[in-house]
Structures are given as structure tokens and as C-alpha cells.
Amino acid sequence: MFDAPPKSAAVRIELETAADAAAVERLVLFAFGPGRFAKTAERLRERGRVDAAFVARDDGLVIGSVRLWTIMIGDRTALFLGPIAVSANSRRAGLGADLVRACLDRAGEAGVLLVGDLPFFGRFGFRPAPDVRLPGPVDQGRVLWRGEDAPCGDVRVA
Secondary structure (H helix, E strand, O other): OOOOOOOOOOEEEEEOOHHHHHHHHHHHHHHHOHHHHHOHHHHHHHHOEEEEEEEEEEOOEEEEEEEEEEEEEOOEEEEEEOOOEEOHHHOOOOHHHHHHHHHHHHHOOOOEEEEOOHHHHHHHOOEEOOOEEOOOOOOHHHEEEEOOOOOOEEEEEO
């Protein structure tokens, strides 16, 4: 079994600031490549409003990021999590999980939707959301929900 490298004691999860924007964009582009711009989730985020954004910093350097976006699912307000990006040399240290936890702490009782892998996100209480319809092509098996009462309906920006 492979052991994850230890996290530096200097790594902190903090709210993203305006000064972090360029570093976050570089990190996300490196993690997902230009293909991310063709994804339905990215189309939603382009028109959406950020509710909260977090970065992982190691000695001041941005090495991870994640954002929560305000959305509507049918007539219900919810949050949309993503993208999660962690620098290549910092992966497997648990930073992705730390960033997800920061978002879930921020969300509180609000429902959170994402497009991702159930084996990773299931440990945070996410489960399939088969009755949620995103506004474009998506692997429906990767549409996941965490919250009370599984939502039903079309997703749109709030």
C-alpha cells in the first residue's frame, strides 16, 4: 500500500483573496487543462456567483483551491462545489479532502451538489442525485448530492 506524503506544518486552508485569483487560475488550468472549458460544470460556473472560495497555502504559496457557487435546483437554492485543484507535488497529502471539508463546514446545513467520483466523495456523505439535470452533457452517475432530501429538477445559476 502507498502511504501519502505528510503535509507540511506550514499548510493552511484559508479564504481565497482577490490577490489569489491568478495563482488559482494557473493551478486549475494545470490540473484540468483546456478541456475544462468544454465541461457542463464549467459553463455553469462561468455564469455563477461564488459563495465561498478556499485556498491551501504552503508558506504563502497557493497549492490548492476550491470554490462553492450558489445555484438553483428546481426552486431550491443549493451550492455547487468545484473545481478542486491541488498542485501536482502536493497531491496524495490529503489537501483535496481538507478543501472539501472547508466547503462543507461553510455550507453548514445547505445542500451541496457536485460532479465527481463517488468513491472519493462518498466518505463526505455525498450520494448519487439521479433526478438532478445539469444544463448540458454530463455523466449522470457522477452527479452527487449531500444534504437533506435528494433534489429534483434542472440546475441553473441563482
